[in-house]
Amino acid sequence: MHPLALNFDFLFSNFSQLxxxxxxxxxxxxxxxxxxxxxYGVLQLINFAHSEVFMYGTFATLWTVYFMGGTARTSGxxxxxxxxxxxxxxxxxxxxxxxxxxxxxxxPLLKRNSPQLMALISAIGASFVLSETMGLRxxxxxxxxxxxxxxxxxxxxxxxxxxxxxxxxxxxxxxxNYHVTNIDLIVICCALLxxxxxxxxxxxxRLGRGIRAVAQDPESAALMGVxxxxxxxxxxxxxxxxxxxAATLYMLRIGATRFDAGFIxxxxxxxxAVMGGIGNLRGALVGGLVLGVAENWGSAxxxxxxxDVVAFVLxxxxxxxxxxxxxxxxxxxxxx
Amino acid sequence: MGQDVAAGPGETTGRPMLEVDHVTLRFGGVAAxxxxxxxxxEGEILGLIGPNGAGKTTCFNVxxxxxxxxxxxxxxxxxxxxxxxxxxxxxxxxxxxxxxxRLFKTMTALDNVKVxxxxxxxxxxxxxxxxxxxxxREESETHQRAMELLEFxxxxxxxxxxxxxxxxxxxxRLEIARAMATNPKLLCLDEPAAGxxxxxxxxxxxxIRKVRDQGFTVLxxxxxxxxxxxxxxxxxxxxxxxxxxxxxxxxxRDDPAVIAAYLGVDEDDAS
Amino acid sequence: MSRLGLPTMTLPPQLRGRPxxxxxxxxxxxxxxxxxxxxxxxxxxxDSDFGGVLYTMATYVLVxxxxxxxxxxxxxxxxxxxxxxxxxxxxxxxxxxxxxxxPYLLTIPVAVAVTMLSGVILGAPTLRVRGDxxxxxxxxxxxxxxxxxxxxxxxxxxxxxQNVPKPPxxxxxxxxxxxxENGTVLVDVTNKTQAFVFGFxxxxxxxWMALTVVFIVLIADMLIKSSxxxxxxxxxxxxxxxxxxxxxxxxxxxxxxxxxGAFVGGLSGSISAAGANFIYPxxxxxxxxxxxxxxxxxGGQGNRWGVMxxxxxxxxxxxxxxxxxxxxxxxxxxxxxxxxTFRPQGLLPPRVTRRAKALExxxxxLETGEEPQEVTS
Numbered sequence: 001m002h003p004l005a006l007n008f009d010f011l012f013s014n015f016s017q018l019x020x021x022x023x024x025x026x027x028x029x030x031x032x033x034x035x036x037x038x039x040y041g042v043l044q045l046i047n048f049a050h051s052e053v054f055m056y057g058t059f060a061t062l063w064t065v066y067f068m069g070g071t072a073r074t075s076g077x078x079x080x081x082x083x084x085x086x087x088x089x090x091x092x093x094x095x096x097x098x099x100x101x102x103x104x105x106x107x108p109l110l111k112r113n114s115p116q117l118m119a120l121i122s123a124i125g126a127s128f129v130l131s132e133t134m135g136l137r138x139x140x141x142x143x144x145x146x147x148x149x150x151x152x153x154x155x156x157x158x159x160x161x162x163x164x165x166x167x168x169x170x171x172x173x174x175x176x177n178y179h180v181t182n183i184d185l186i187v188i189c190c191a192l193l194x195x196x197x198x199x200x201x202x203x204x205x206r207l208g209r210g211i212r213a214v215a216q217d218p219e220s221a222a223l224m225g226v227x228x229x230x231x232x233x234x235x236x237x238x239x240x241x242x243x244x245x246a247a248t249l250y251m252l253r254i255g256a257t258r259f260d261a262g263f264i265x266x267x268x269x270x271x272x273a274v275m276g277g278i279g280n281l282r283g284a285l286v287g288g289l290v291l292g293v294a295e296n297w298g299s300a301x302x303x304x305x306x307x308d309v310v311a312f313v314l315x316x317x318x319x320x321x322x323x324x325x326x327x328x329x330x331x332x333x334x335x336x
Numbered sequence: 337m338g339q340d341v342a343a344g345p346g347e348t349t350g351r352p353m354l355e356v357d358h359v360t361l362r363f364g365g366v367a368a369x370x371x372x373x374x375x376x377x378e379g380e381i382l383g384l385i386g387p388n389g390a391g392k393t394t395c396f397n398v399x400x401x402x403x404x405x406x407x408x409x410x411x412x413x414x415x416x417x418x419x420x421x422x423x424x425x426x427x428x429x430x431x432x433x434x435x436x437x438r439l440f441k442t443m444t445a446l447d448n449v450k451v452x453x454x455x456x457x458x459x460x461x462x463x464x465x466x467x468x469x470x471x472x473r474e475e476s477e478t479h480q481r482a483m484e485l486l487e488f489x490x491x492x493x494x495x496x497x498x499x500x501x502x503x504x505x506x507x508x509r510l511e512i513a514r515a516m517a518t519n520p521k522l523l524c525l526d527e528p529a530a531g532x533x534x535x536x537x538x539x540x541x542x543x544i545r546k547v548r549d550q551g552f553t554v555l556x557x558x559x560x561x562x563x564x565x566x567x568x569x570x571x572x573x574x575x576x577x578x579x580x581x582x583x584x585x586x587x588x589r590d591d592p593a594v595i596a597a598y599l600g601v602d603e604d605d606a607s
Numbered sequence: 608m609s610r611l612g613l614p615t616m617t618l619p620p621q622l623r624g625r626p627x628x629x630x631x632x633x634x635x636x637x638x639x640x641x642x643x644x645x646x647x648x649x650x651x652x653x654d655s656d657f658g659g660v661l662y663t664m665a666t667y668v669l670v671x672x673x674x675x676x677x678x679x680x681x682x683x684x685x686x687x688x689x690x691x692x693x694x695x696x697x698x699x700x701x702x703x704x705x706x707x708x709x710p711y712l713l714t715i716p717v718a719v720a721v722t723m724l725s726g727v728i729l730g731a732p733t734l735r736v737r738g739d740x741x742x743x744x745x746x747x748x749x750x751x752x753x754x755x756x757x758x759x760x761x762x763x764x765x766x767x768x769q770n771v772p773k774p775p776x777x778x779x780x781x782x783x784x785x786x787x788e789n790g791t792v793l794v795d796v797t798n799k800t801q802a803f804v805f806g807f808x809x810x811x812x813x814x815w816m817a818l819t820v821v822f823i824v825l826i827a828d829m830l831i832k833s834s835x836x837x838x839x840x841x842x843x844x845x846x847x848x849x850x851x852x853x854x855x856x857x858x859x860x861x862x863x864x865x866x867x868g869a870f871v872g873g874l875s876g877s878i879s880a881a882g883a884n885f886i887y888p889x890x891x892x893x894x895x896x897x898x899x900x901x902x903x904x905x906g907g908q909g910n911r912w913g914v915m916x917x918x919x920x921x922x923x924x925x926x927x928x929x930x931x932x933x934x935x936x937x938x939x940x941x942x943x944x945x946x947x948t949f950r951p952q953g954l955l956p957p958r959v960t961r962r963a964k965a966l967e968x969x970x971x972x973l974e975t976g977e978e979p980q981e982v983t984s
Contacts, residue, residue: 046742105944114951117684121904124897125943132937139933267746267893274743305758312747319740320732400852426854440845443838451842454835455854461863464834465827475834518854 011300016176018296024184024253026292027191031246032269033276033284034198035098035239041215041279042235044116048123049105051266052130053098053240057247058257059134060093061086063153065163072165079165083252091244098240101126102233110232135259162256187249194245195285198238202281207234215279264308271315277325286326290314353378353522353553354430359398359408361577368394369405370577376522381544381554383564383585386574387597392557393435393526395574399555400432400524401425413521427455431520433511435527435557441500445491445510448499449482452517485513489543505536509543516547523547524555529563541567565589573597639818643811644784644800654929658800658810659882664922665817666879671902671918672824672911673871678900679909680837681864682844683734684742687749688899691869693891694722694752695876696771697762700886703772705763711772715877722873723866730865734858749896757888767887771880774816776804805881813882820878824871828911831867840864901939905946907953916954 011018032054039047064086074082105126109119133140138157141150171179202208213221214231222228250265251257268291276287291311298310318326352375361369369391376382386392397403399410401417410417412428420428431452440448457478463471486492489509494502499510508528515523525544529537537560544567548554558564564571565585573581573588575597581588588594642650643658651657670692677685698718702709709717733744756762778801786795800811831837839860842850847857880886898921906917925935946953 105947108948109951112951114947117678117904117908118947118951120684121901121943122947124901125940125945125947128936128940129944132934132940136933136937263893267750271743271747274740278740303758306754309751309754312744312751315747316733316744319744323735323740402852421856422848422851423854423856426852432852434849438846438849440842440849442845443841447838447841450835451838451850451855452853454838457835459835461831461834461836461867464831464836467830471834478835514853 006301016178022293022296024187026289028246029269029272030285030288031242033273033288034242036270037273037284038235045119049127051262053094054243055262056097057090057094057244060090061248061251064089087248090248091241094244095240098236102236160256160258277327283327351378355411357409359405362406372579374572380569383568383571384557390574391577429521431515431518432524439499446495449514449517452514453478455518489513522553646785652926660926662810662814664919667918667922668915669875671914673868674903675914677868680840685745686742687745689891689896690749690752691722691872692876695873696880696886699877699880700768700771705768711774718877719873722869726866726869730862734861753888753891769885773805907955913955
C-alpha cells in the first residue's frame with residue numbers, strides 16, 4: 001500500500017477499538033513516562049536506564065508467575081491473585097533496580113559536579129549493563145553453578161519469554177462497535193488509579209513537597225532543610241514503582257518480554273514525557289495517552305510498519321507549535 | 337537641569353542617544369517600572385541608582401532590549417527598539433556587561449574579547465576555510481583590536497589565560513573589554529564595581545573616564561554612592577519603579593526625596 | 608608589550624612554525640598509511656582482518672569529527688547522527704546501483720548535498736527548541752530515517768540494497784605486507800595489497816581512501832575552528848544568551864554547526880558504503896547513534912584529537928578482544944559507567960595544552976627575573 005494513501009476507512013470503522021486499546025497502551029506509556037519526567041524535573045537528567053527498570057519489572061512478573069506455579073490451566077480467581085502478587089513483586093523489584101541505579105550510576109557523578117553529558121553517558125552505560133545482564137543470565141547462573149535450580153528462569157536468555165497461560169479476555173460492554181474487554185479496563189483503571197495516588201502524594205505529602213521544592217530550586221530547598229539526596233532517592237523510587245506496575249500491566253496485555261524489551265518502550269515513554277511537558281506529572285499522563293491513541297490511529301491510517309514514525313513525527317509537530325509540550329513547562333523549572 | 341556634557345573628542349552635542357519614553361513594565365499585576373522617562377545624551381556618563389528593588393536592573397534590561405515594555409517606548413538614536421533580536425540590538429550599538437559576570441569561561445580572555453569583535457566582521461565559513469585575503473585581514477584586525485582593548489583595560493598580560501582562571505577584578509575588566517569590542521555607541525555597565533575594594537574602585541573610575549574619553553557614552557548602574565557621585569555627569573534615581581529625581585550629582589546628593597529613599601544607607605557604605 | 612605579536616594567519620594554529628614538528632607529523636602520517644601492512648604483533652587484531660578494522664576505525668573517526676562539531680563545539684546534543692550516516696550511504700547506493708549507474712565518486716557530492724539539506728530541514732525548526740528536547744527529536748529523526756528506508760521498497764525495504772558501487776580501481780603497483788616470525792621481520796610476498804584496487808577481500812585500499820578523507824576533514828576542522836566561526840560556536844555553547852548579547856546570531860551558527868555535522872556524517876556514510884557490499888536499514892539503529900555519541904564523549908568532547916581517539920577505541924577494542932564476543936556490549940556499558948564516574952572530562956580533555964603553555968610562560972618569567980605579575984585582587 002502506498003504510504004501516502006491515508007486509509008480513513010479503516011480508521012473510522014474501527015474507531016472505538018483503536019481508541020480504547022490506544023488508551024490502554026497509552027496508560028502503560030504514561031506510567032513509564034512518569035519515571036522519566038520526575039527524574040528530569042529534579043535532576044535535569046534523561047534517565048536512559050529507566051527502560052531497563054521497566055524491563056526488570058516484566059521479568060519479575062514472569063518469574064513470580066513461574067514461581068507460583070502458573071500453568072496454562074490457571075484461570076479465574078487463582079489467576080487474578082497470582083497476577084496481583086506479581087504486580088506487587090514487580091513494583092518492588094523495579095523500585096530496587098531504580099534505587100540501585102541512582103546509587104551506582106548517578107550519585108557519584110552528581111556529587112562530583114560532573115558535566116551533564118557525562119551523566120547521560122553513565123545512564124547509557126548502565127542501560128547496557130542492565131539489559132545485557134538479563135540477556136546473559138544463563139551464563140551468569142552457569143558461572144555461579146546454580147544452573148539446574150533456575151534453568152526454567154534463565155533459559156533462552158536472549159529469546160522472547162511468554163507467560164505460560166493465555167489470559168482470557170472477556171468482552172464486557174460495547175463502546176461503538178467495539179466490546180471493551182476486561183484487560184482494557186483493568187489496564188486503564190489500574191493505571192489511572194496509581195497515577196492519581198502519585199499525583200496526590202506529590203501534591204499533598206511532606207515528601208512530595210520536598211520533591212517539588214528541589215525541582216524548583218535545589219539551593220533554596222537545601223536551605224529549607226530538605227535533604228536533596230533523599231529527595232532524589234525518593235524520585236527514583238516512585239518512578240520505579242510506577243514502572244513496575246506498568247510492567248505487569250504490559251505483561252497482562254502483551255504476555256511476553258525479552259531482555260531488550262525495555263528499549264523501544266522507553267524511547268516512546270520518554271517521547272510521551274516530552275510531548276506532555278517534561279517535568280510535569282500530569283503532562284506525562286496526557287502525553288502517554290495521546291501517544292498511545294495517536295499511534296493506533298496512525299497505524300490505521302498509514303499501516304502498522306509506520307507506527308513508530310508516527311510517534312516521532314507527532315512529537316516534532318507538537319514541539320513546533322508548543323515548544324514546552326502540551327501542558328507546558330518553563331525550561332529548567334519543572335512543575336512537578 | 338542645565339549641566340553640559342563633559343568634553344570628549346568628537347561629539348559633545350548633548351543629543352539624546354537613548355530615550356526612555358514613558359516606559360511601563362508589568363509582570364503580572366506588579367508594575368516593575370511605572371511611567372519612567374529620561375534620556376541619555378551623547379558623550380555623557382549617566383548613573384542609574386536607587387535602593388534595592390527600585391527597578392534598576394529591570395530598567396536596564398528594557399533599555400538594552402532584553403525586555404519589551406508593556407507601555408511606552410525605548411528609542412536608540414531615534415529608532416525604536418521593538419521587535420529586534422538581541423544580536424541586532426548589539427549591532428545597532430548598545431553593549432552591556434553583567435552584574436554577575438558572565439564570561440565564556442572555557443575560552444581565553446583574548447577569545448572572549450574577539451567574540452565581541454567578531455560583530456564587526458562579515459566573513460563566513462567558506463572564507464575561513466579557504467583563508468581568503470579578506471578573512472585574513474579581518475581576523476588580523478580583530479586580533480589587533482582585541483589585544484589593544486585588553487591592554488586598555490589593563491589585562492594585556494593575561495590574554496592567553498582562560499577566563500575562568502582570572503582574578504575577580506580582571507574578570508570584571510575583561511567583561512568591559514568584551515563589551516567594548518562590539519564597537520558600541522552606548523556602553524552599559526551593570527554594577528561593575530561589585531565586590532571591589534576602595535583602591536580597585538578608584539581604578540575603575542579612572543577606567544570609566546578613559547572609556548568616555550575614547551568617545552563612548554556610558555550608562556552605569558551602581559550601588560556605591562561615592563563612585564557614582566565621583567564619575568557620572570548626571571544621575572537618574574529610581575524608587576519602586578518610578579523616577580524620583582534626575583540631575584547632576586551635586587543636586588542629587590542634596591535632594592530630600594533621594595535621601596528619604598535611601599534612609600538608613602550611609603554614603604560611606606561600600607556595598 | 609604583548610608577546611603575541613601578529614600570528615601568521617594562513618596555516619591553522621597547530622601547524623605553524625617549527626620544522627621539526629612538521630617532519631614529525633609527516634612521519635606519523637606515513638606510519639598510519641603503512642599500518643595495515645606492518646602486521647605489528649600486539650596491535651594487529653588476531654581474529655579479524657586488520658585492514659578491515661582500520662577501515663571501520665577511519666570511518667568512525669570521520670563520524671566523530673563531524674559529531675564533535677555538533678556536540679563538542681556547538682554544544683548541541685544530537686542522538687540521531689546515524690540518520691545522516693544512513694542518508695549518505697543510501698544516496699550512494701541508490702544512485703550507484705538501485706536506481707542508476709552512477710560511478711561511485713560522483714555519488715559522493717550528491718550524498719553530501721542531500722544530507723546537508725536534511726540537516727538544515729531538521730535543524731531549522733528544532734534548533735529553536737532548546738537543550739534536551741533536541742536530544743529526543745534528533746533521536747526520532749534517526750529512527751524516522753531507518754524506518755522509512757525499511758518500509759520503502761524504492762529503497763530496498765528491509766533487505767536493503769546489494770552490490771553497492773565501489774570506487775574505480777586502477778592497479779598501479781603491489782605492496783607486500785610484513786610478517787613477524789620468531790622476532791624477525793620478513794617481507795611476505797604472498798600477501799600483497801594491490802594499490803589501488805577496490806575489491807571484495809582486501810580492505811586496505813578502502814582504509815587508505817578513508818584515511819585520506821579524514822586528513823582533509825581534519826585540516827578543514829582546524830581551519831574553521833580557529834576562525835570566528837569556531838569562536839561563535841564556543842560562545843554559543845558556553846552561554847547562549849550572553850553570546851546573543853555580544854552580537855552572535857546564535858541560531859544561525861547552531862544551524863551551521865548542524866549542517867556541517869550533516870555534511871561530514873553523509874560523507875562518512877558514503878565512504879562506509881564503498882567497502883560494504885550491501886547496506887540494510889537495521890544497521891542504522893539508535894544503538895549506533897549512541898555509540899557515536901559515546902565515542903565523542905569518551906575522548907573528551909570539544910577536543911578533536913580526543914574524539915578521534917575515542918572513535919578509534921570504540922571500534923578497535925571490541926575487535927581486538929573478539930574472543931569475548933558475547934560480553935562486548937556488557938563491557939562497553941561498564942566502561943562507559945567507569946569513565947563517567949572516574950574521568951568525566953574524557954580521556955583527552957580540551958585546554959590541556961593551553962594551560963600548560965601559560966604555566967610555562969609564568970615559570971619563564973620567574974626564571975628570567977622579569978617583573979612579578981601585577982597584583983590585582
